[in-house]
Amino acid sequence: MSADHQLKAFLAVMRRDLHVYLSYRTRLVSQLLTSLFSLTLFYYVSRLVHVSGFTSHNSYFGFVVVGISLIGVLYSCFSIPELMRQELVAGTFDRLLLSPFGAIRSIIAMSLFPMVFSFTIAVFTLTLGIVVFGLHLHWSTVPLSVPVMIMVLLAFLPFGLLFAALTVLVKQGSVGTNWVIALLSIVGGLYFPVTLLPGWLQTLAKLQPFTAATDLLRHLLVNSSLGESPQTALWKLIGFSAVLLPLSLFLLGRSIRFAQKRGTIIEY
Amino acid sequence: MNLSPLSTSAGDPSGPAQSQQPLHAVASAAPLVLRSITKRWRKDLPLILDELDLTLEEGTSTWIGGRNGIGKTTMLRIAAGLIEADQGRAEVWGITPTENRARYQRLVSFLPAGDRGLYARLTVRRQLEFWGRIAMVPRGEFAETIDRTLDDFDLRELEHRRVDRMSMGQRQRVRVAMTFLPKPEVVLLDEPLTSLDTEGGEILQRAVAELLARDGCVLWCSPSGEHLDMTFDHSWMLEQGKLVPV
Numbered sequence: 001m002s003a004d005h006q007l008k009a010f011l012a013v014m015r016r017d018l019h020v021y022l023s024y025r026t027r028l029v030s031q032l033l034t035s036l037f038s039l040t041l042f043y044y045v046s047r048l049v050h051v052s053g054f055t056s057h058n059s060y061f062g063f064v065v066v067g068i069s070l071i072g073v074l075y076s077c078f079s080i081p082e083l084m085r086q087e088l089v090a091g092t093f094d095r096l097l098l099s100p101f102g103a104i105r106s107i108i109a110m111s112l113f114p115m116v117f118s119f120t121i122a123v124f125t126l127t128l129g130i131v132v133f134g135l136h137l138h139w140s141t142v143p144l145s146v147p148v149m150i151m152v153l154l155a156f157l158p159f160g161l162l163f164a165a166l167t168v169l170v171k172q173g174s175v176g177t178n179w180v181i182a183l184l185s186i187v188g189g190l191y192f193p194v195t196l197l198p199g200w201l202q203t204l205a206k207l208q209p210f211t212a213a214t215d216l217l218r219h220l221l222v223n224s225s226l227g228e229s230p231q232t233a234l235w236k237l238i239g240f241s242a243v244l245l246p247l248s249l250f251l252l253g254r255s256i257r258f259a260q261k262r263g264t265i266i267e268y
Numbered sequence: 269m270n271l272s273p274l275s276t277s278a279g280d281p282s283g284p285a286q287s288q289q290p291l292h293a294v295a296s297a298a299p300l301v302l303r304s305i306t307k308r309w310r311k312d313l314p315l316i317l318d319e320l321d322l323t324l325e326e327g328t329s330t331w332i333g334g335r336n337g338i339g340k341t342t343m344l345r346i347a348a349g350l351i352e353a354d355q356g357r358a359e360v361w362g363i364t365p366t367e368n369r370a371r372y373q374r375l376v377s378f379l380p381a382g383d384r385g386l387y388a389r390l391t392v393r394r395q396l397e398f399w400g401r402i403a404m405v406p407r408g409e410f411a412e413t414i415d416r417t418l419d420d421f422d423l424r425e426l427e428h429r430r431v432d433r434m435s436m437g438q439r440q441r442v443r444v445a446m447t448f449l450p451k452p453e454v455v456l457l458d459e460p461l462t463s464l465d466t467e468g469g470e471i472l473q474r475a476v477a478e479l480l481a482r483d484g485c486v487l488w489c490s491p492s493g494e495h496l497d498m499t500f501d502h503s504w505m506l507e508q509g510k511l512v513p514v
Contacts, residue, residue, distance in 0.1 A: 095399070
């Protein structure tokens with residue numbers, strides 16, 4: 001199986017997901033409106049309250065816009081189990097499993113469209129923030145946010161793959177994902193600084209890579225101060241990806257094999 | 269063309285190294301061999317497949333019947349590499365799905381029973397193109413393969429229609445087309461005539477004839493053979509986990 005064949009198969013999965021997405025004509029409009037109204041809400045919240053640690057209303061607004069952009073990216077990584085569940089119910093997972101491309105590559109490929117799309121929505125959200133609400137970006141470091149965003153995706157993809165492995169075994173798509181996203185948005189400092197959290201939660205915030213990722217992206221996009229050095233944040237992301245990506249792929253493979261042995265791979 | 273339920277007459281399975289040789293260089297292997305396949309769904313249930321042996325040889329068609337729930341679909345799923353047997357092994361030209369999964373899946377194509385396995389929101393052409401990519405159809409043959417499939421399975425008029433806007437029979441024709449699209453050597457059909465009209469049945473028979481003409485083989489399972497208008501080289505009934513000649 002040549003690299004060219006594999007690349008074309010990956011692109012075919014992305015193209016399939018794009019066509020399916022576009023077949024629901026109101027979905028894009030709905031997502032763009034959600035971004036607009038979320039920004040409007042937080043724009044007025046930033047005017048209403050004074051959050052300690054922020055010098056102005058605008059600095060809190062900039063803080064939260066980056067958080068809103070990132071939550072979409074986080075959701076995209078965690079969408080894999082639900083997509084898997086849909087494939088199981090439709091019987092299309094069997095076809096992927098019985099193809100030369102294989103189940104694991106297909107599952108990874110299935111995560112690409114949501115990731116690219118979430119990245120696009122994040123760019124749209126930031127653009128809205130600039131055009132409609134007067135958000136000021138730190139343009140000299142904005143280009144660096146792109147590779148950092150890719151590293152964030154790689155750091156969070158394993159979580160989606162681990163839940164996909166669970167979906168193969170228990171046949172439920174959203175088992176556990178919603179509370180994990182909610183927890184990460186709290187300890188990751190999505191809507192407020194983690195310094196407001198109790199001590200033990202701050203420890204958790206420092207251990208997982210989402211806080212480092214949001215801090216770093218905020219620093220690059222809106223020039224906010226960093227809780228730790230950029231190198232530390234980057235090493236955290238690299239470390240998480242390096243450990244969790246192979247581990248999650250291994251466990252996904254094992255769960256598929258286990259389900260094939262038990263015969264439950266055909267259940268949904 | 270000789271086919272009979274065998275014990276182990278196909279000889280030793282070839283290892284992964286042999287799987288890289290030209291297929292016909294693996295002299296001791298056959299297109300599809302099921303060796304002593306045993307499967308039990310639960311400990312408190314009887315064996316659904318009991319040391320079942322089957323060999324399909326080049327250019328042959330085989331029909332297996334049996335009442336509902338007797339194990340035909342389970343046998344096909346094991347042969348396709350979808351699920352694993354408790355004991356025994358499925359081999360295609362001496363390769364097992366665990367030894368070389370990608371190569372195994374290139375050689376075998378499985379049409380499951382029912383109407384699942386299609387993306388409801390994709391058009392027929394996009395469905396075929398997607399499957400062609402996933403099935404690793406060679407680059408130079410890709411466009412020709414899609415066009416040929418649309419023509420051979422009489423899907424030209426439906427090529428831009430979404431699957432969820434098609435009748436059950438039309439969907440089944442798409443499923444059949446996808447099964448034959450990558451030019452497999454072994455085709456496993458589980459109740460393939462479901463929802464097909466006379467014309468659809470004839471299209472399927474032509475596809476099977478083309479497969480046999482290029483020395484492929486087909487394993488066709490359905491509860492009874494009375495409604496079939498085609499003849500098979502070999503016919504068996506599955507009873508109590510074993511194959512019985514008809």
